[in-house]
Amino acid sequence: MTLKKTLQWSAIVFVVWFVAYRPDAAAKVMRGIGDIIAQLGTGFGDFFSQLIS
16 A cells, blocks of 8 residues: 555544544534635635726
């Protein structure tokens, strides 16, 4: 097994463990990631709106 595969499986196992044993913390992390993605989308949308105006 290569190092890349080992790291991928380790990450998967960690995510499963994190969600199973710390669901509240996992939900907060996912909510934070979603907020960041939404802010990026809003920023890009505002930028391109200003270019068109």
